[in-house]
């Protein structure tokens with residue numbers, strides 16, 4: 001199907017104006033629009049065209065509220081008229097392969113896990129873009145993985161399938177302030193990877209995060225907790241002495257910077273696996289990829 005160039009350009013420009021929406025009005029999403037959005041998702045590219053993806057459509061407000069609690073307590077999920085739960089799903093293909101006497105072990109392979117996750121993201125991003133082009137706002141939720149076991153139970157998701165992502169969708173009550181992005185020259189490299197100038201790079205990130213800091217809380221016990229969390233993060237990278245110096249500087253300034261917050265108190269690599277349940281353990285329970293690594297310390301035989 002060809003597209004009128006001007007209409008296409010208008011759509012692309014509109015795509016460049018996207019942003020995550022977390023404040024949803026009561027206005028429902030029409031059946032026709034939802035169908036178009038899902039149509040965009042299921043025609044997305046897929047590695048080997050395996051399509052190891054399933055989408056659960058959640059429209060019930062009570063269940064959506066529970067879903068929000070399971071996704072590390074994000075109440076706006078419960079206010080979205082539609083939530084799409086994207087599964088990495090080897091269950092369907094494993095049934096088909098068994099019925100047709102084909103060998104099957106994609107559910108326990110690193111490469112298939114990686115490409116399957118990419119497929120999930122292609123489908124989800126097609127849905128996000130389609131929704132945006134139809135005037136419907138949305139926000140990804142990455143924390144469904146942390147409660148995979150409970151979400152699987154809630155939606156009767158079979159083994160060899162796991163919720164990777166939720167897309168909460170609805171009409172925005174108002175448009176939030178746009179989040180700043182890195183400049184193009186730090187995201188797109190012509191021909192080859194350039195030598196990066198550390199001062200330029202810092203300036204680029206400082207500009208992106210300008211004005212965003214986390215104040216050190218005045219209450220001594222809250223402050224102490226935050227500093228200890230920060231120290232725990234710092235110690236993964238710095239010596240105890242260096243960590244103390246960084247903490248002293250933060251106390252002097254009265255805040256930690258955004259990059260210190262992101263990697264120092266908010267996104268610990270270890271905690272990321274272990275916020276609700278342990279993601280790899282839960283995936284192993286569901287007969288998903290990491291089972292062999294966890295059993296044998298190996299990735300692929």
Ligand SMILES: Cc1cc2nc3c(=O)[nH]c(=O)nc-3n(C[C@H](O)[C@H](O)[C@H](O)COP(=O)(O)O)c2cc1C
Nearest residue numbers: 018019020021022074139140141142143165178179
């Ligand atoms: C994989 C993924 C997971 C995300 N998870 C969450 C989430 O759990 N909660 C949330 O509020 N936003 C989530 N987001 C949205 C990001 O916070 C958002 O895209 C980012 O702050 C940039 O803002 P923008 O989308 O408005 O440009 C997620 C985005 C992606 C791509």
